[in-house]
Amino acid sequence: MSVIDILSAIALLGGALMSLAAAVGLLRFPDLMSRMHAATKPQVLGLFLMLVAVGLQMRQWALLPALLVAWLFQLLTVPVSAHMVGRAGYRSKHRRPELLSTDDLHSVVEAVVDGGAVIDGGGGAAKAAPTSAPTMNPDH
Amino acid sequence: MRGSDQGAIWRALLNRLPLLAWLVVVWGALWQDFSPGNLAFGLLISVGVSSVFYLPPVELGGRLNVLRAVVFALWFLKEVSVASIEVFYWAVVKGPRISNAIVAVPLRSRSDLLMTATGHVLSLIPGSLVVEVDRGTSTLYVHAMNAPTPESVEKVRRGIQDIEARLIRVMGSRADLAALKREAAANVKESP
Structure with missing residues (x-):
């Protein structure tokens, strides 16, 4: 067993640990938003460690760009999916205000829904809020 | 002409x-x-x-500091590793008792590219994710984990503005960079 084997074993175990972190987070966290954190984020590091292990075992220069591209595509897509699910979750029944210590977005959306005022013309919140007004306040 | x-x-x-x-x-x-x-x-x-498949053109800042980009990549890896372990720790220790916050973070730059990049980077670092974007005022509404007190909320806000500052140093426009330098100089004058 060489040093490289040991290093890749560490990387593989670390990557697997990140999957475990995602699973524990999904089980333990109380609401959709926190679960989103647990489900998507640890994989950024997890996949990186897995790819490092693959690279260390294969040791071919030609493979390196493919591994890098695989990771970069993950980096490009994870925030988009997290944002879309998070945004949809905030605007539907899955919002749990009692779990938030501060909610700066709520007052902005409220102002738009109540007054019909447009804040700064054409912001994302201002545009999207009126259409989702009926589902905004399921908890009150 | x-x-x-x-x-x-x-x-x-x-x-x-x-x-x-x-x-x-x-x-x-x-x-x-x-x-x-x-x-x-x-x-x-x-x-x-x-x-x-034509996409709308991206307005680039017109400069790229390669050295800063390498430093940024290393800093990003460190930050992701630390935050991943942190979220794991919160999942095990805090679990259902976690207290989160949605924080409005006003950004300095009006550039779409920098806003997107900042949102991307902070979403990739575990513990924060973009819920809503106000393009008109370039404000990001960020859902941050484990921010129970106003101090921790302020810390989250400063952390995200720090990400933006780093990105401006890597690829922001000259005007943004100059504004950042002025701001840094003002901070140095204020602190002592």
Whole structure:
């Protein structure tokens, strides 16, 4: 067993640990938003460690760009999916205000829904809020 | 007027260059073949693809500091590792008792690219994710984990503005960079 084997074993175990972190987070966290954190984020590091292990075992220069591209595509897509699910979750029944210590977005959306005022013309919140007004306040 | 026309064409080409370069790299990586012939064919395909599936042009800042980019990449890896372990720790220890916050973070730059990049980077670092974007005021509404007190909320806000500052140093426009330098100078004067 060489040093490289040991290093890749560490990387593989670390990557697997990140999957475990995602699973524990999904089980333990109380609401959709926190679960989103647990489900998507640890994989950024997890996949990186897995790819490092693959690279260390294969040791071919030609493979390196493919591994890098695989990771970069993950980096490009994870925030988009997290944002879309998070945004949809905030605007539907899955919002749990009692779990938030501060909610700066709520007052902005409220102002738009109540007054019909447009804040700064054409912001994302201002545009999207009126259409989702009926589902905004399921908890009150 | 001929000179300015040529300038505009060059700028348009320069703006497309990063996208083309990225597509060619992906092509080479997928074939695992970076021979000149394969790359030339990849370039042909990327020009074709990017003209057929036309995307709105991205306004680039006009500068790229490679050294800063490398430093940023290393800092990003460190930050992701630390935050991943942190979230794991919170999942095990705090679990259902976690207290989160949605924080409005006003950004300095009005550039779409920097806003997107900042949102992307902070979403990739575990513990924060963008819920809503206000493009008009370039404000990000960020859902942050484990921010029970006003101090921790302020810390989250400063952390995200720090990400933006780092990105401005890597690829922000000259005007943004100058504003950042003025701000840093003002901070130094205030603190003692």
